[in-house]
Each structure stands twice: as C-alpha cells, then as structure tokens.
Amino acid sequence: MAEILKTDALIFGGGVAGLWLLNRLRNAGYSAWLLESGSLGQGQSVASQGIIHSGLKYINDGTLNRSATTVSDMPCIWRRCLQGQGDVDLQGTRILSDDYYMLPRNSLRARLLSFLGSKALASKTQRLAPNEFPAFFQGNVKGPMYRIDDFVIDVPSLLAMLCNRQQESVFCIDWNEARLERGDNGDISGLVFNDGTCIKAQQYISCCGGGTESLLRQSGLDVAPMQRRPLQQVMVRHRHTGPVYVHCVSSSIDLTPELTITTHSNKAGEPVWYLGGRLAEDGAGMNANNLIDRARRTLADLFPWCDFDGAEWGTLEIDRAEAKQPDGRRPEDASLVTHLNLAVCWPTKLTLAPALADKVLAHLQAQGIVPSPQTGAAPQFLYRPQVAATPWENL
Numbered sequence: 435m436a437e438i439l440k441t442d443a444l445i446f447g448g449g450v451a452g453l454w455l456l457n458r459l460r461n462a463g464y465s466a467w468l469l470e471s472g473s474l475g476q477g478q479s480v481a482s483q484g485i486i487h488s489g490l491k492y493i494n495d496g497t498l499n500r501s502a503t504t505v506s507d508m509p510c511i512w513r514r515c516l517q518g519q520g521d522v523d524l525q526g527t528r529i530l531s532d533d534y535y536m537l538p539r540n541s542l543r544a545r546l547l548s549f550l551g552s553k554a555l556a557s558k559t560q561r562l563a564p565n566e567f568p569a570f571f572q573g574n575v576k577g578p579m580y581r582i583d584d585f586v587i588d589v590p591s592l593l594a595m596l597c598n599r600q601q602e603s604v605f606c607i608d609w610n611e612a613r614l615e616r617g618d619n620g621d622i623s624g625l626v627f628n629d630g631t632c633i634k635a636q637q638y639i640s641c642c643g644g645g646t647e648s649l650l651r652q653s654g655l656d657v658a659p660m661q662r663r664p665l666q667q668v669m670v671r672h673r674h675t676g677p678v679y680v681h682c683v684s685s686s687i688d689l690t691p692e693l694t695i696t697t698h699s700n701k702a703g704e705p706v707w708y709l710g711g712r713l714a715e716d717g718a719g720m721n722a723n724n725l726i727d728r729a730r731r732t733l734a735d736l737f738p739w740c741d742f743d744g745a746e747w748g749t750l751e752i753d754r755a756e757a758k759q760p761d762g763r764r765p766e767d768a769s770l771v772t773h774l775n776l777a778v779c780w781p782t783k784l785t786l787a788p789a790l791a792d793k794v795l796a797h798l799q800a801q802g803i804v805p806s807p808q809t810g811a812a813p814q815f816l817y818r819p820q821v822a823a824t825p826w827e828n829l
C-alpha cells in the first residue's frame with residue numbers, strides 16, 4: 435500500500451516568507467515541511483536590497499500612512515531576532531549595515547519632505563552633524579543628512595540561517611513528480627507523488643511569490659488573484675565604491691526615493707552598488723542601455739565628486755509579486771488569503787515577513803488547528819535545495 439506521510443503544515447516556496455513561517459510554526463510546536471521547486475529565494479528574496487524598513491519612505495507629505503505605521507515596528511522585531519531574543523533565531527545572519535541614511539536633494543521641497551518625514555518618525559530619525567556623515571559623503575555634501583532606523587541585511591545569509599535552523603524540514607519538489615489532489619468539498623486532500631506516496635497536512639500554505647499563480651492554476655484553485663509590479667534594478671561596480679547605504683530623496687510628491695543604494699559583494703569580494711527606488715520603477719521595460727545612461731547621469735548629478743569612468747554596469751528585470759489590489763498599487767501590509775485548507779501568502783516586503791507569520795499563526799488558531807501530538811516520518815526521499823545565486827555575483 436502507498437505510504438501516507440502526515441504533517442500539520444505543508445509550505446510551498448522557500449523565499450523569506452516560507453522560510454520565516456516554517457521557523458515560526460516549528461518554534462510554536464507545529465510539525466511543518468517546506469517544499470521548494472528551485473533554489474531558495476530565487477524569485478524576489480535574493481534580488482532584494484535587504485533593507486529592513488522603518489517606514490520613512492512610506493510617508494506622504496509628512497504624515498504616517500497605514501503602511502508606514504505597520505512597517506515602523508519591524509526594525510525592532512528584526513533586531514530582537516538577530517540578537518536571538520525573538521520568535522525566530524537569526525543569530526549568525528550577516529548585517530551589511532547597521533545604519534541607513536537619507537539624503538534630500540538640493541531642493542526646498544525635498545528638504546521639507548525629509549524634515550516632515552523625520553518629524554513623523556522622530557524617535558527613529560536623527561539629523562546628523564557634518565562630522566557624523568558617512569565617509570563617502572564627508573566634505574562633499576553640505577547637508578542636511580539624516581540617519582534613519584532602517585538597516586541592511588545580507589539576504590543569502592538570512593535564507594541560509596532560516597534553512598539551517600530547520601534543515602530536516604526543507605526539501606525540493608519537482609512538480610513533474612507530484613500533484614495536489616482535491617477532495618469532494620474542493621479542499622486539498624493531499625500532495626500525491628507519481629509512485630503513490632501521499633503527504634497530508636492540516637493546512638497547505640503557498641509562499642511561492644511569482645510562482646503562486648501557476649501553482650494555484652495547476653491545482654484548479656484560482657482563489658487568490660495576484661499582481662506583479664515590475665522593476666529594473668541597476669548594478670554598478672567601480673573604483674569609488676566604498677559601501678554606501680542611502681535613500682536619495684528628490685522633490686517628488688512623496689518620499690519614494692529617487693535612488694535607493696545598497697552595497698553588496700560580487701564573487702571576487704568587490705563592492706557592487708545596487709540601485710533601486712524611482713530609477714528602477716521608471717526603468718521597468720526600458721532598454722537596458724538607456725536605463726544605464728540614466729543611472730550614470732543621476733549618479734554624476736548626485737555625487738559630482740565621483741568619477742564613474744571605467745565602471746561595469748548591469749541591470750536586472752524583476753517583478754514584485756503581491757496580492758492583487760483594486761488600484762494596482764502596493765498593498766499596505768502583508769497579505770494572507772485563505773480558502774478551505776489553503777492559505778496563500780505574500781509578505782509585500784521582506785521587512786514584513788514577521789507580520790505575515792503572525793497572521794498565519796492567528797489564522798491557524800482561529801481554525802482550531804493545533805500541533806498534532808505525534809509527528810510522522812519526514813519525506814526523506816526528497817532532495818535538499820540550495821540558496822539561490824544573487825544577481826550581482828558575476829558583475
């Protein structure tokens with residue numbers, strides 16, 4: 435007779451959302467397995483800038499909107515986890531920068547917005563004296579400049595840490611070898627492999643990012659519409675790059691930065707600037723060379739003391755995958771959509787992975803799903819996934 439394996443929760447997708455949730459569930463006493471169809475975090479997570487946001491960039495005209503309020507608790511929650519004192523143990527995760535900065539462009543409106551933003555998050559924002567500016571800016575920028583509560587983590591090391599903590603529960607899945615089957619009432623009755631082996635769970639959870647649509651469709655479960663918001667990030671490696679972590683705020687109507695810069699390392703250990711913000715949003719669908727020209731001009735304008743001759747450039751086209759919104763804009767929070775024994779998750783931001791896990795745990799409790807007294811044998815016949823490569827590794 436075909437083998438039946440049982441677990442409390444079966445998670446699909448091993449980006450930050452799935453791996454964080456796996457840790458939360460197992461720390462809360464649930465048995466849970468995670469199945470990844472490629473490499474861990476291969477969609478958005480390894481391509482993310484790794485900024486744990488404090489909410490400043492979600493402020494409009496100096497007032498906290500709902501996104502800013504939700505996000506503003508997150509740095510504190512992450513810091514506790516990084517110190518081994520939170521719901522998930524992140525000790526050993528690399529922090530790329532403890533500090534993040536905001537540089538208003540030289541316009542009255544940008545300065546006013548930055549000032550109002552700093553007031554709205556007063557306890558989390560500090561205006562710097564010129565001698566406190568990071569080395570790259572000292573003597574080159576007249577100010578003002580702010581230190582904000584954001585910080586930057588190395589996402590591959592985060593994913594590796596989350597996976598290592600639950601190594602015995604993370605597996606690869608090849609969808610040519612397995613399918614989700616439905617029961618008479620439309621719920622999921624099990625994950626059935628071609629050899630007849632079946633995994634049954636109390637709750638099935640999708641954390642598949644951009645792969646959500648096809649997972650749901652192939653199972654006849656079109657129950658959680660999603661949206662994609664495209665970006666084209668720019669990468670640059672050049673001899674002036676000390677590490678820089680800054681939002682450059684322009685005079686547009688909100689604090690969405692004109693340029694958001696984080697610094698990562700390529701395979702040779704050389705620093706690569708990774709450029710997001712308005713540049714990457716406007717760059718979606720643009721010819722890569724034209725976007726690189728625009729990035730070159732923006733950097734020359736912002737940092738006239740730098741010489742970008744001889745720099746190596748690259749771009750990355752990528753979609754943000756989120757729960758569908760009526761107006762197509764960014765959701766204000768992490769999203770959880772439920773249908774019978776299926777939960778579909780999108781964190782919206784890496785930063786909100788803890789908030790998403792809170793929502794899933796609350797849902798399980800509301801459904802009366804409690805940890806089973808006995809945990810069954812794990813699907814040891816499945817392979818173990820690796821963490822995905824970063825886009826800047828080979829620049």
Ligand SMILES: Cc1cc2nc3c(=O)[nH]c(=O)nc-3n(C[C@H](O)[C@H](O)[C@H](O)COP(=O)(O)OP(=O)(O)OC[C@H]3O[C@@H](n4cnc5c(N)ncnc54)[C@H](O)[C@@H]3O)c2cc1C
Pocket residue numbers: 446447448449450451452469470471472473474475476477478479480481482483484485486487607641642643644645646648649665667710752753754779780781782783784785786
């Ligand atoms: C360029 C960029 C920069 C960003 N920067 C930041 C930032 O600085 N700070 C921040 O807070 N947020 C940032 N974000 C947002 C953040 O990266 C995402 O919200 C977050 O990583 C989404 O995580 P996820 O686990 O839902 O999805 P993903 O990271 O996309 O992971 C989904 C996983 O599911 C797997 N999968 C797909 N289909 C299946 C299937 N059928 N079965 C099994 N597994 C499957 C994939 O292989 C992948 O491993 C950024 C996003 C982008 C695109």
